[in-house]
Amino acid sequence: MAVNYSVVARRNPNPVGEGEVKYYGQAQAAGEVTIDQLAEEIAYSTTLTDGDVLNAIRALVAQIRKHIQNGQIVRLEALGSFRLTFSGAGASSAEEYSPALIRSVNLRFTPGASLKQVLSRNVLKFVRVPLLKDKEEEEAAPEEDSEEEVV
Numbered sequence: 001m002a003v004n005y006s007v008v009a010r011r012n013p014n015p016v017g018e019g020e021v022k023y024y025g026q027a028q029a030a031g032e033v034t035i036d037q038l039a040e041e042i043a044y045s046t047t048l049t050d051g052d053v054l055n056a057i058r059a060l061v062a063q064i065r066k067h068i069q070n071g072q073i074v075r076l077e078a079l080g081s082f083r084l085t086f087s088g089a090g091a092s093s094a095e096e097y098s099p100a101l102i103r104s105v106n107l108r109f110t111p112g113a114s115l116k117q118v119l120s121r122n123v124l125k126f127v128r129v130p131l132l133k134d135k136e137e138e139e140a141a142p143e144e145d146s147e148e149e150v151v
Helices: 035-044 050-069 113-118 132-140
Strands: 003-011 021-028 080-088 102-111 126-128
Touching: 035 050, 050 080
Parallel strands: 003 126
Antiparallel strands: 003 021, 080 102
C-alpha cells in the first residue's frame, strides 16, 4: 500500500518571507471508495448482506447527526470521534457576545487509536506522482506524429 503525493510550489504570504517560494508535498488520492463498495466488502467478510450493512451505515449517520445537533461528541471506539466546532468574530466583553457572531460551523473528526496507527510515517510508503494539473496537461497535449521504423 502506498500514498501518492506530488510536489507543489507555494509562496510565503508572510511579509517577512518576502514571497519566497518553497516546495511542499501534497497528498494525491489514488481513487475513491463508495459506500456501496464498502458495504459489499464488509458483507463479504461477515454474515451480513450488503443491504444490511448499508442500512446500518445509514442508521449510524442519522444517529451521528442527531447527537451532533444536540451538542454531543460522538465517539466510535477505534474509528474515532466527531464533534462540532465553530468560528466567528470576537466581542469586546462576554456580555456582548452572541451567537450572531458565529460565522461558520464545522464538523471535526479525530481518528481513534486504530486509525492513528495507519497514519504513522513508519507504516506508510510514499510514492511521488505528477501533480494532477500537470498530468491533465500532458494528456491534453496533442501527440506528435511518430513514424515507426520498419526493419
